[in-house]
Amino acid sequence: MSKRALILVVIVAISVGVAIGYYGLPPRHAPAISAGAIGGQDDAAKAASRAMTFTEPKAPAP
Numbered sequence: 001m002s003k004r005a006l007i008l009v010v011i012v013a014i015s016v017g018v019a020i021g022y023y024g025l026p027p028r029h030a031p032a033i034s035a036g037a038i039g040g041q042d043d044a045a046k047a048a049s050r051a052m053t054f055t056e057p058k059a060p061a062p
Contacts, residue, residue, distance in 0.1 A: 001009075
């Protein structure tokens with residue numbers, strides 16, 4: 001097999017693979033985001049809330 005024929009076979013094989021992947025496989029959907037925080041999101045929200053308490057300016061003492 002000549003070098004030119006081998007390159008042609010590789011290009012055709014890549015093209016067929018891309019076409020099958022694009023048209024043949026079902027599209028992936030993004031995960032649904034629930035209204036409530038779950039798992040690590042809740043922990044991250046609590047950590048952010050704790051951090052905010054230290055950065056808020058303090059009221060002057062009466």
